[in-house]
Amino acid sequence: MQLIYEKSQPGRRALTLDALDVPTCSLPADLCRAQDARLPEMAEIDIVRHFTHLSQRNVGIDDTFYPLGSCTMKYNPKITEVAANEPGMAQLHPHFSSSPVFESECQGAYALIHELERQLAEVAGMKAASLQPIAGAHGELTGTLLMAAYHRDHGNTHKDTILIPDSAHGTNPASAVMAGFKVVEVPSDKDGTIHLETFEAMLTDKVAGIMLTCPNTHGLFETDVAKISELAHAKDALLYYDGANLNAIVGQCRPGDLGFDVMHYNLHKTFATPHGMGGPGCGPVGVGERLLPYLPGPRVVKKDDSFTLATPEKSIGRMAAFFGNFLIAVRAYAYMRHYGDAGMKEISRNAVLNANYIYARLKDTYQSAFPGNYMHECIFTALPQAEKGVHATDIAKSLLDRGFHAPTIYFPLTVKECLMIEPTETESKETLDAFCDAMLAIAEAAESDPDSLHAAPRSTPVGRLDEVKAARDLNCACL
Ligand SMILES: *Cc1c(COP(=O)(O)O)cnc(C)c1O
Numbered sequence: 001m002q003l004i005y006e007k008s009q010p011g012r013r014a015l016t017l018d019a020l021d022v023p024t025c026s027l028p029a030d031l032c033r034a035q036d037a038r039l040p041e042m043a044e045i046d047i048v049r050h051f052t053h054l055s056q057r058n059v060g061i062d063d064t065f066y067p068l069g070s071c072t073m074k075y076n077p078k079i080t081e082v083a084a085n086e087p088g089m090a091q092l093h094p095h096f097s098s099s100p101v102f103e104s105e106c107q108g109a110y111a112l113i114h115e116l117e118r119q120l121a122e123v124a125g126m127k128a129a130s131l132q133p134i135a136g137a138h139g140e141l142t143g144t145l146l147m148a149a150y151h152r153d154h155g156n157t158h159k160d161t162i163l164i165p166d167s168a169h170g171t172n173p174a175s176a177v178m179a180g181f182k183v184v185e186v187p188s189d190k191d192g193t194i195h196l197e198t199f200e201a202m203l204t205d206k207v208a209g210i211m212l213t214c215p216n217t218h219g220l221f222e223t224d225v226a227k228i229s230e231l232a233h234a235k236d237a238l239l240y241y242d243g244a245n246l247n248a249i250v251g252q253c254r255p256g257d258l259g260f261d262v263m264h265y266n267l268h269k270t271f272a273t274p275h276g277m278g279g280p281g282c283g284p285v286g287v288g289e290r291l292l293p294y295l296p297g298p299r300v301v302k303k304d305d306s307f308t309l310a311t312p313e314k315s316i317g318r319m320a321a322f323f324g325n326f327l328i329a330v331r332a333y334a335y336m337r338h339y340g341d342a343g344m345k346e347i348s349r350n351a352v353l354n355a356n357y358i359y360a361r362l363k364d365t366y367q368s369a370f371p372g373n374y375m376h377e378c379i380f381t382a383l384p385q386a387e388k389g390v391h392a393t394d395i396a397k398s399l400l401d402r403g404f405h406a407p408t409i410y411f412p413l414t415v416k417e418c419l420m421i422e423p424t425e426t427e428s429k430e431t432l433d434a435f436c437d438a439m440l441a442i443a444e445a446a447e448s449d450p451d452s453l454h455a456a457p458r459s460t461p462v463g464r465l466d467e468v469k470a471a472r473d474l475n476c477a478c479l
Contacts, residue, residue, distance in 0.1 A: 001461065004040045004050055014044035057461050059405055061274065061424065065431050067358075069377045069408035069420025070169070070217055072247045072269035076331075080272045083334035084327045094322055103308060110307035113323055114300045116333045117284070120265055123336075123344070124246070125256025126286035129265070131329050132296045132319045136244055139264025139283030140175035140211070142296060142319045146262055146287065147209045147238045148179050149294040149316050156236060159208035165194055167218050167412045172211045172242060181208060188414060192218035192370035196227060203231055213242040214258070215249070215375040217412045219355070219420075229259025238262060238290065246270040247425070248352060248376035251345035261288045271332035282328035296320075351376040351425040354432060358421055361436040365443045369415045377422035381415055390446040390453050392417040397464065398445070400457040402438040 042050070060066070066073040084090060088108060096106040103110075113131055120129040133139040144162065151159045162176040165186045173183040186202060189195040193216065203210075210232055214222045222228070232239050241255040241263035247270045255263050267282040268275040275281070287295060296319045297311025311317075323329070339347065352375050359368070359378035366380035382392040396406035396419070408420040423432060445452055457463060 001053075004042070004047075005038075007046060007050065008040035008042060010041055012041040012043050012046075014042060014047055064403060064405055065423070065427060065435050066405040067407045067421045067423055067435065068405060069219075069379070069422040070244065070411060071275060071408065072244070072266070072376075072422060073275065073424050074247070074269065074272055075424055075426035076272050076274050077335065077338060079338055080331040080334040084330045086330075089327060089330045092326070096322075100309065107306055109326070110300045112330065112333055113326075114302065114307055116329055116336075117300070119333070119336050120284055121286055123250060123254070124241075124243070124263060124265070124286050125254030125258075126263065127256075127288050127292050128295060129284045129286040130296050130299065130319075131282065131284045131326075132324045133264065133283040133285055134320050134324045135281040136169075136242075136264055136266040136269070136283040137171035137175060138281075138319065139266075139285050140171055140240075140242065141178055142283075142285045142316070143240050143262045143264055144176050144179035144181065144209070144211075145316050145319075146285065146291045146294045147240065148181070149314065150238065150291055151208050153294075153314065154236070156208065158206055159237070161204075161206045161208060162240075163199070163202055163207055163210045165212065165216065167192070167216050167414050168211060168213060169217060169242065169244065169411075172213075176211065186210075188218070191372055192216070192220045192414075193222050193372070194224060194228065196224045199224075199228060200231055203235055203237065205235060207232075207235060207237045209238040209240055209261075211240040211242060212260075213245055214255070215245050217245075218370055218372075218414070219374040219377040219379055219422075220370060220372045221248075221375055225258050233259065243286075244269055245376065248348055250348045251341070252348050256286075256288055262286070262291050267328050267332040272335035273328050273331045280325045280328060282325045282332070284324070284329075347425050348376070351423075354423040354425060354427055355421070357429075357432055358423055358436060361433075362439055365440055366419065369418070376425075377420060379412075379415055380419040380421070382417040382419055385443070385446045386417045388446060388450055390450045392419055394453040394456065395419060395439075395442050395446070397456040398442045398453045399438060401459045402441070404435055404438060 061073045092109055093102060096102040096109055117129040117131060121127060133142045160182055161184055162181045163184050163186050164172050165188055167188050176183050184202060186194060186199055212222060214225055216222055229239050238261040239259055241260035243263050243265045246265060250270060263286045264283045267273055293312055293314040294316050295312055297315040298309040300307050301310045355374055355376050355378050359374050367384055369379040369381045382395055392409040396409050399406050409418050455464060
């Protein structure tokens with residue numbers, strides 16, 4: 001595929017302007033370029049084709065089954081796009097959230113923020129939420145800064161450590177370190193969950209907090225979570241909930257009721273919004289009673305019959321410009337209102353049902369990573385296939401040839417030759433069956449003709465890359 005610069009032909013134009021009918025005047029020389037900008041020169045139709053072809057190379061939830069584990073490739077109802085494209089939302093002045101000048105004109109947006117924060121708090125059993133953080137990881141940083149503020153305020157200067165299970169997402173320890181904490185890793189038990197006695201032994205007075213994902217990134221519910229919360233609180237340690245997997249429990253149980261003090265939501269995972277390719281995210285934080293005074297500011301607060309901005313006295317301050325990625329909040333709001341209470345219960349049920357359907361169809365062929373009951377994702381290990389020379393990566397790439405996106409294979413780090421499969425909750429039985437059939441056919445090929453899998457993918461615009469060369473030699477012609 002040629003770059004647009006390689007297609008450029010000197011003098012080609014996509015657009016011709018009419019001759020000027022006003023006098024020309026020159027700009028100050030110090031504002032002008034010394035040389036013309038190196039822009040591609042092309043006809044309009046060639047530009048249109050160039051970008052149309054590029055767009056057709058994308059893989060997304062809108063054109064294929066997307067079983068990427070730990071990422072919750074949500075169904076994105078198109079009605080949420082309609083809401084986010086309303087001129088009153090899409091064309092809002094970006095400073096609406098930071099300048100009182102706009103207060104009277106932005107009451108609708110303020111009302112939406114206020115109401116969405118309330119809904120998010122309600123759905124997770126928290127006291128309040130803030131929409132400011134712009135990604136899950138940013139929510140983690142906000143949450144750990146909130147924990148630090150709490151301990152500073154309570155004179156807990158000795159509390160400098162955060163416990164994090166080995167199965168956690170890499171952003172957890174990174175966020176805790178950025179917030180000034182030391183991190184100690186809690187090993188998982190063979191069954192994939194936290195071993196209570198080991199945890200208890202690690203819970204010293206120095207522990208400021210524990211970051212948990214539940215269900216965890218092994219797809220398993222942490223069954224000892226109530227006990228963990230009790231033990232932590234007895235030592236004035238705070239419990240952080242990584243909400244990336246909220247999809248599995250939304251409408252069924254609430255982190256706040258399980259004892260969590262602070263959490264983030266990934267609106268781009270649990271509440272619509274296309275996710276992936278590094279697009280914009282929204283990772284609000286939710287807090288219980290203990291951390292309420294420290295929430296980021298400014299916040300939208302209700303005053304008489306209207307809304308205004310106010311910053312809590314002990315606030316940790318601003319975590320993002322404006323109110324984070326506001327249009328993602330609009331999508332989440334539309335999504336939650338669209339589904340309502342009963343609909344959201346259905347989402348988590350279907351997410352768990354779909355993952356367990358796949359698990360049931362594949363478990364006699366692929367080796368389960370853990371013996372437990374999977375929630376919204378299931379994990380296999382391709383170790384038995386790897387012994388015959390077929391690795392998880394070969395299986396993942398063979399799926400591309402069969403028309404499916406690959407599952408997650410390099411995470412969690414606790415599982416070797418990992419195949420972490422998370423189906424979207426809205427997939428039909430036919431789609432799940434087609435995916436399982438492809439997985440079973442690949443397992444058969446791994447036995448009968450392993451070499452055929454090593455060359456995959458053959459049908460994609462870019463075949464199997466030399467990964468070392470691609471990483472070291474960014475200009476190589478391997479694309
Ligand atoms: C995705 C994810 C995160 C980080 O969220 P981002 O929005 O990608 O920053 C944290 N923890 C888990 C378990 C995740 O899956």
